[in-house]
Amino acid sequence: MEKAYQPKEVEDRLYQFWEQEGSFQGNADADNPPYSIVIPPPNVTGVLTMGHVLNNTIQDILARRARQRGFSTLWLPGTDHAGIATQTKVEQQLRKEGKNKYDLGREGFLQHAKEWRDKHGGIILKQLRKLGCSCDWERTVHTLDPDYSQAVLEAFVRLFNHGYIYRGKRMVNWCPVSRTALSDEEVIMKPQNGKLYRIRYELVDSPGEYLHVSTTRPETIMGDVALAIHPQDERWPSLKGRKVRRPLQPAEIPIIADEAVEKDFGTGMLKITPAHDPLDFEIGKRHHLEIIDVLEEDGTLNDLAGPEFSGMDRFEARQASVEKLRQQGDLIEEEDHANNVGFSERADVPIEPRLSEQWFLRYPRVEEAKRAVSEGFIRYFPERWTKTYLHWLENIQDWCISRQLWWGHRIPVWYRKGEPRNNPENWHVSLAGPEDPENWEQDEDVLDTWASSWLWPIATMGWPNPNAMKEQGLDYFYPTSALVTGPDIIFFWVARMIMAGLEFKGDPVDPQTKLSDEEIRKRIPFRDVYFTGIIRDSKGRKMSKSLGNSPDPLDLIEKYGADGLRYGIMSIAPKGQDIRFSEERIEQGRNFCNKLWNLSRFRHMADEQPHQSTLADILGRIDPVHLNQDDHAILLRLVQTLDEVDRLYSEYEFNSVLHSIYRFFWNDLCDWYVENSKPRMRGGQGKQTCLAVQDLCLRQVLLLLHPVTPFITEELWKVLGFSGGQSIQWNSPGTGMELHGLLQNAGIKPDPLALEEMLAIRELVTSMRALKAERNLANNNRVEFSYLCEDAKSKILDKHLSSLLSSVGAADLKRVKEAPVGMPALVTDFGSVYLDLASGIDIGAEKIRLNQELEALKKIILSIENKLSNSAFTEKAPTQVVEGAKRQLADNLAKRKETEDALRALS
């Protein structure tokens, strides 16, 4: 074996081995219980980020652990076509070539985009293999695959037939750069420092008299159709029904009263521009006002804005209109104003509220979706996200699902040629299209990407084709066991998947019929949802390409190994908390792997001939007669650790899982058990038993770690002969209870007292080491010690004497009857230990140190005495707490006496 672990020699080889063995295949026909996860499909043209590393490592841990425990496991991978994002990229690239999408035409553009996708796409799936992800690659799905596309359209048609989908001219969020409508969820509110302009409007029937109105958007004044005041605003008793003159594109517009106007904001008077503001649109509808749309789809002003502004960009027009108003004397005031402006998530420009014909979805199964989570059929980890989820559902708005793009699933609606499109009688909605296509034209728009990915858990497994569903095991694997994703897409994706599952899985149910709880259980797409944190850099900033603070995971794999990266990232991922990334943690992951490698190497070297060591072999090699207290203690800790890890996994406490394994492996096994084993390993009766106990611990550690660090554990599994010809993947660490049972059957009965003894002995060893270290005595300087203690404790100490001497690096530890004179001392729970020094101790310094200890003890004693003399405490506190305090007082009193003795002995 190499002196240090070399991940590169291992990782590709083992990954290939697993794939060749077909380890990752999810088989629906197995006799085992199912465990399934669908991957949150990454953007097909994306590359691996640290966020993906975190997310997919967690999924891999869950999948591998399930495989170990005998579940028939499917981790289903795939990619998303990412409508706007991909189309934007392709268009950008076309622009570099001096072309645009209209040059190519719809078909040509799609062809081009597909080629581009196939060339640049799918990189991320290769990167996931590098990370060790155990996806069933043969089942990789892309949202634009023919079968998947059929599912998306089928869902549309079904929803349409059930009356959930309608077409309407409504206010939508319009992105002038992508030139498409967006859903509310794709709009990000950003605080902006803008201006609030106060404009005057002249009263028509009273020239020279003006009303003042505040606005942040003077460029839309030409679209004003009214001014509005609050009906109860006593400041303007007689305004209603009168008219004012619009200062740009002059026209007479009425003054109306509407409840929606805030009396206390600005001047209390609102200009109404129904075409360019959602609130104004609503008010306009209530008052049957005209709609004057002065903006084009690219954000420039049109002829309705007047010749001076026509063709001007909206921001340019803002300046120009302010200038014009100023010249006319209509601009009264201009002040700085902070407000929130909606930005397009993708194009990062302010969106325009815009009136347009779009397809909308009234969400199906909203009530059931609430119940699914509030009743715990679906469990959220951390649980607090349920509140966010429910709040969104309470206030749910219809979903604008049409996008003015080409890259995506084209809406399966045809219109009769030459007839008005807004009349449903001229619509044809189906998968196959009309029988006389020459008389129809298909809707030009595509569906929102999320209107395809919300079907992910069912459409990746053959839905709605009954044969495909059977073949791909939908009924077997569904509901999937766990979903791992970021809370940022709880509305985009998680909530919608739940509603899609409830609506589409199983037999169709008409909209009026509510689903029973039993039916909800069957239809939900997943049982547990684990929300990861967001990975931030060491300064707490979000990782982003523009900041350049996002490390390339592949570089990290190159440097520290995939296992090191996985261990590192998982060890710093507290449940649901954001994660501060630091490369040092990844380095620690690598160091951990190396430690594991070296303990294995040590074990390997102890036996010249590596043998096959199945669990039964190992247990058979343990002779109960030769078990000492160390053995008992480590076996107990092993049993404890197995249980602890199980419990922590059930709560998705991954970093605690690692911490628990770390403590057992590093602190208990390496630092204590193996160190204490060294004398026994030199030979003698206990050797074989000792090695077998090591084997058992090491074997279980490998099994526990395998989900987290799959490569190194598989390699060591073979090197150490644990495999019995079988991959580690198919072996479970089992529970603590199971192991305990196996030990009992083998005649091994771990002594519960051994652990307590061990801990006390450890404390003693630490004190003795400290006595040496403080005097700069090298570890291997075999000095002598004396100790003072009670008989009972002396007995325990005798049992451990030899390993204790070797751990400390001591030549002897003699029991004495009274405090030896002139020696440095430390007082422990076990009694007082004295370091035997021939000469040269600094009596003054020793006195100072002991006096400090004494002071600390006195303080503690005082506080316990106060507590115990307080009758309220002794009466009200539980007896065990009071007893504990009494014992504590006795211990500390004893320590005080010994410290005083030690002090006296110094003088």
Next chain:
RNA sequence: GGACGGCUAGCUCAGUUGGUUAGAGCGACUGGUUUACACCCAGUAGGUCACAGGUUCGAGUCCUGUGCCGUCCACCA
């Protein structure tokens, strides 16, 4: 404006229903090649648990309020 999360050692974080003297890793410092590992070992220092009240025999933990950081939601022009 509303909701949620965080504030514990220099840094990153544990601390499970209130109950011994608040822990770990990293970093710092001191010493160390004893038959695995310097990607290691041994040891030392380092904390008014954000702040102010309250409940309690007892509060890092529960309640109220405040501050700072972060996230999400929301039609004040």
